[in-house]
Amino acid sequence: MVLQAVKYTPTSGEGPASLEILDQLQLPHRTVYEPIKTCEDGFDAIKQMKVRGAPAIAIVAALTLAVELSTARDEARSAAEARDHIVQRLEYLKKSRPTAVNLGDAVGKLSKLVATAADTSDANSQTVVKDYIAAAERMMVDDVADNKAIGANGAKWIWENTQAGKSRATSAVQDVKILTICNTGSLATAGYGTALGVIRSLHNADRLSHAYTLETRPYNQGSRLTAYELVYDNIPATLITDSMAGSLMAREGSNLAAVVVGADRVAANGDTANKIGTYSLAVLARYHGVKFLVAAPRTTIDRATRSGKDIVIEERAADEVTRIKGPQIGPREELGEPAMVSTAAIGINVWNPAFDVTPAELIDGIITEVGVVEKAASVFNFDSIFTYMANEDADVKPSSIGGM
Incomplete structure (x- = not known):
């Protein structure tokens, strides 16, 4: 069973809706679900990063x-009055992570929806509330569906377009291995995941021999979160440090079918911003002849941003690099209380960019919920996958809020 980081039960005749979130601050050593009953609870959970990942937020x-x-x-x-109350509460929630693009996008779409609901001739507070709840619930359903489609599309592409995949089709002993970075699974989305969704789809089809996850320094999303999900789902996997990727590619050769990563933003030309270390992986993959794929919903593709040169890279606190936090280990391997440990010389300068940009020329395909976009004449063109969205603003369809 795929890990559920967000547990939601819709309202019914037996009672109101309920929501629980997996507290990611306690992972990977403790699995604790926290009930969310009010907007104040949700605000605090997002602000404190008990829940993370742009779609999940x-x-x-x-x-x-x-x-x-x-x-x-x-x-x-x-x-x-119902409309104004809902919009006010949404704006309050938006302040929990004001720089989170997906949160702002969801607030904007839901605010438009309730404004439309309130303007109908037979509208009342109950109908406005009902429309809002249905739209919020649809967001979750749509995100999971999109993630599963991304997973299926990516798995199919790997099976048909990589040396390992094509060889496995005729030989059961051929290995199909995948390498990923950061966390792009259920903990970052409504469920299933994007890049990790591709790994899940391959595993569910019995076409995956092994997955490798980088620890993803300095915040360790790979070792803390992706490794947790892989263990939870019983997917055969190995954790390696970021600096081991090149050696792994050299050792595995054609058995390593692809590197599959998520994306924080994809520019109009295909340049992709993702967790720091992604660019290095792409360079290594090109040298070793390993396919490099980006898995992301269409909403992550920002056609208003012409290239990666226009993407602003966030720099994070120095102590993420110079310190590390985890539970103390007792003499019998029991886990104790968490402690912060210094790992660097006091006073050293630190550069800590959160993301890097991988040039489109190093990317073999971008996996979306409607298919895999490949370069034509060395250029990515996303027009075909946005055709149906031309009238989306008129429909105010609050789905597919994607992104990592």
Whole structure:
């Protein structure tokens, strides 16, 4: 069973909606689900990074308000008052991570939806609330569906376009191995994941021999989170340090079918911003003849950003590099209370960019929920996968909030 980082139960005749989130601050050593009953609970969970990953943040915020609305007493508001109340609460939740693009996108879409709901001739507070809850719930369903489609599309491409995949089709002894970085699974999305969703799809089809995950220094999302998900799902996997990737590619040769990564933003030309270390992987993959794939929903493709040169890279705190936190280990391997440990010389200068940009020329394909986009004449063109979205603003369809 795939890990559920967000557990949501819709309202029913037996009671109001309910929401629980897996507290990622306690992973990988403790699995603790925390109930979210009010917008204040959701705000704190997002602010404290108990929930992380751009899609997960947006979905938890949307569902938090759905739970609050489903449990609130009917105060006989008018449709306009219900609309204003919902928009106010959404704006409050947005402040929990004001720089989170996906959260802002979800708030904008949901605000438009309730404005439309309140303007109908027979609208009242109950119908506006009902429309909001249905839209928030659909966000979660759509995100999981999109992730599973990404996983299926990526698995099929790897099977048909890599040396390992094509050889495995005729020989059961051929290995098909995948390398990934950071966390792109259920812990970062509504469920299943993007790059990790591709790994899951290969595993579920019995076409994956082994997965490798980089520890992803300095925040260790790979060792803390991806490794946790792989162990939870019983996917055969190995953790390696970031500096071991080249040696792994040299050792595995054609058995390593592909490197599959997520994306924080894909520019119009295909340049991709992702967790620091991704660019290095792409360079190594090109040298060793390993396919390099980006897995991301279409909403991560920012056609207003012409190239990677226009993407601003966030720099994070120095202590992420010079310190590390984890539980103390007792004489019998028992886990004790967490402690912060210094790992670097006091006073050393630190450069800690959160992301890097991988040039499009190093990317073999970008896996989306509607298919894999490959370069034509060495150029990515995303027009075909956005055709149906031309009238999306008119429909105010609050789905596919994607991104890592």
